Amino acid sequence: MVTQGQRRETKISIANLRYAYGQDEVLKGINLELPANAISVLFGPAGGGKTTLLRLVNRLNDLVDGTTMTGTVRIDGQDIYAPGTDVSQLRRRVGMVFALPLPLPGTIRENVLYGPRLSGINDRAGCDEIVQRSLKRAALWDEVKDRLGDAANRLSGGQQQRLCIARSLALEPEVLLLDEPTSGLDPISTAKVEESLFALRQDYTIVIVPHSVQQAARVADYAAFFLMGELIEQGPGKQLFTAPREARTEEYVTGRFG
Amino acid sequence: MQRLGFALLTLASLLVVLPIVLVVGSILVRGMAALDWEFLTTMPLDGMKAGGILPAIVGTLWLLAGTALVCIPVGLGGAIYLAEYASDNWFTRAIRLALVNLGGIPSIVYGLFGLGLFVLFLRLGTSIAAACLTLAIMTLPVIISTSEEALRAVPVEFRTVSASLGGSRWQGIRNIVLPQALPGIITGVILGLLRAAGETAPILFTGAAFFLPRLPRSMMDPTMALPYHLYVITTQVPGMPAEIQYGTALTLLLLVLSLNVVATVIRDHFRRRRQW
Numbered sequence A: 001m002v003t004q005g006q007r008r009e010t011k012i013s014i015a016n017l018r019y020a021y022g023q024d025e026v027l028k029g030i031n032l033e034l035p036a037n038a039i040s041v042l043f044g045p046a047g048g049g050k051t052t053l054l055r056l057v058n059r060l061n062d063l064v065d066g067t068t069m070t071g072t073v074r075i076d077g078q079d080i081y082a083p084g085t086d087v088s089q090l091r092r093r094v095g096m097v098f099a100l101p102l103p104l105p106g107t108i109r110e111n112v113l114y115g116p117r118l119s120g121i122n123d124r125a126g127c128d129e130i131v132q133r134s135l136k137r138a139a140l141w142d143e144v145k146d147r148l149g150d151a152a153n154r155l156s157g158g159q160q161q162r163l164c165i166a167r168s169l170a171l172e173p174e175v176l177l178l179d180e181p182t183s184g185l186d187p188i189s190t191a192k193v194e195e196s197l198f199a200l201r202q203d204y205t206i207v208i209v210p211h212s213v214q215q216a217a218r219v220a221d222y223a224a225f226f227l228m229g230e231l232i233e234q235g236p237g238k239q240l241f242t243a244p245r246e247a248r249t250e251e252y253v254t255g256r257f258g
Numbered sequence B: 001m002q003r004l005g006f007a008l009l010t011l012a013s014l015l016v017v018l019p020i021v022l023v024v025g026s027i028l029v030r031g032m033a034a035l036d037w038e039f040l041t042t043m044p045l046d047g048m049k050a051g052g053i054l055p056a057i058v059g060t061l062w063l064l065a066g067t068a069l070v071c072i073p074v075g076l077g078g079a080i081y082l083a084e085y086a087s088d089n090w091f092t093r094a095i096r097l098a099l100v101n102l103g104g105i106p107s108i109v110y111g112l113f114g115l116g117l118f119v120l121f122l123r124l125g126t127s128i129a130a131a132c133l134t135l136a137i138m139t140l141p142v143i144i145s146t147s148e149e150a151l152r153a154v155p156v157e158f159r160t161v162s163a164s165l166g167g168s169r170w171q172g173i174r175n176i177v178l179p180q181a182l183p184g185i186i187t188g189v190i191l192g193l194l195r196a197a198g199e200t201a202p203i204l205f206t207g208a209a210f211f212l213p214r215l216p217r218s219m220m221d222p223t224m225a226l227p228y229h230l231y232v233i234t235t236q237v238p239g240m241p242a243e244i245q246y247g248t249a250l251t252l253l254l255l256v257l258s259l260n261v262v263a264t265v266i267r268d269h270f271r272r273r274r275q276w
Helices: A050-057 A087-093 A108-118 A124-137 A157-169 A187-200 A213-219 A237-242 A247-253 B002-032 B037-041 B054-085 B090-103 B107-121 B128-153 B156-164 B169-198 B226-235 B242-272
Strands: A010-021 A024-035 A039-043 A067-075 A094-097 A175-179 A205-209 A222-227 A230-236
Touching: A010 A050, A010 A205, A024 A050, A024 A205, A024 A222, A024 A230, A039 A050, A039 A213, A050 A067, A050 A094, A050 A175, A050 A205, A087 A094, A094 A157, A108 A124, A108 A157, A108 B169, A124 A157, A124 A187, A157 A175, A157 A187, A187 A205, A187 A213, A213 A237, A213 A247, A222 A237, A222 A247, A230 A237, A230 A247, A237 A247, B002 B242, B037 B054, B037 B242, B054 B090, B054 B128, B054 B169, B054 B226, B054 B242, B090 B128, B107 B128, B128 B169, B156 B169, B169 B226, B169 B242, B226 B242
Parallel strands: A039 A205, A039 A222, A094 A175, A175 A205
Antiparallel strands: A010 A024, A010 A067, A222 A230
């Protein structure tokens, strides 16, 4: 359990995590504690294991064959890899948004309701409420409220990504994982997505792999710097981006490599 | 030089098309004379030398329906297993190898297999049921491999998204993957069934009747069927009027063609709704 009196509660706690695809070890003993109700940023050059780490927090990598994992991942103190864990239930608690927005076939409304319907919510009023609330939180409602029945793939890229965020929020997750959610978006859409993240941080634990150092510095309450499968440094965002302790962090943050 | 190349290529494609045009054309021209409502809706008379071909048409439809009933659920189930669940190990590799080889087996071998297994060993007798099961076994490899391909063509990200929203593997397949793969699956099913509709050898020993001027009453009846009837009236009955032969050939051709058109329409309808 989390001890009282800490400034921020720890939501996700990762200990001695090693992970390999076949012989290729991509996470080399990670120890990381991410705070609740804040935006945590996992950043670093490509190939550092950030995406893999993200996908381990909601067990999406269960779908990948030929991998080995040691160490623990805990959410609210509970080992999510413990035998008997309900993986579907876990994924409802830990939502995920991917680098490329991928609307499911069907309408905007159907996209938002995909998750809730799988967990058995079907009444009209409840659905309407979920659609409205989720789209509002993802800052998309005003743009689509008059055309919820339109095909989701007709939306612009930025709108599609916010729809994907709304789709995850529809399940009322506690944690929201975002893997380079703005990598395919223009600056205006990026700003909109980031705004919606700021609005969400009071209620959710957000973990984001940013698509640039600048974005990392903009959104981070808490930050962790990854290099070649190792966690080099972690700490409050302000400190990490202004006064890093490690030379390698400073070199990356100031743009000397990466 | 380039022109010569183009000319040769054009010639080659003409050589491919020409026989088809000639065959279809001659059947069309000579069959139209025999083809009328009466020919399609009456029983054969006078040792098949007069009257219609109704029992052969109805028999072929029964065989098609029965074959579809068996091979659609089994084929789709197999394809879903191979594409979505099975991991790559010696067992699934053996299944795939078997499927490829099954596709290359001559249809008469399927006929003999059906005779041994369904007609004699399972005591189904010479019946529509035995013929359908035999045709289904012959059709399954086509349906499984085309359906598996269609399922694999659906981007893996759709499955990941469904899983990330709390969907089980099956929920992702049923809600997202299957609807997206449907056009390809339908194409495979119809192609397989069309081949079954035109086959003579597999039903020769298992369910086809030489001359049975009544409609089948159950799946346990033997039946006349268009391709076998065509074989019979062109080779086994002396003094057969040519127009009945061509009329029968034309009927089989039209049946297969119309199924093909139906398949294309269904496929295009679903394909328009696909998105990736």
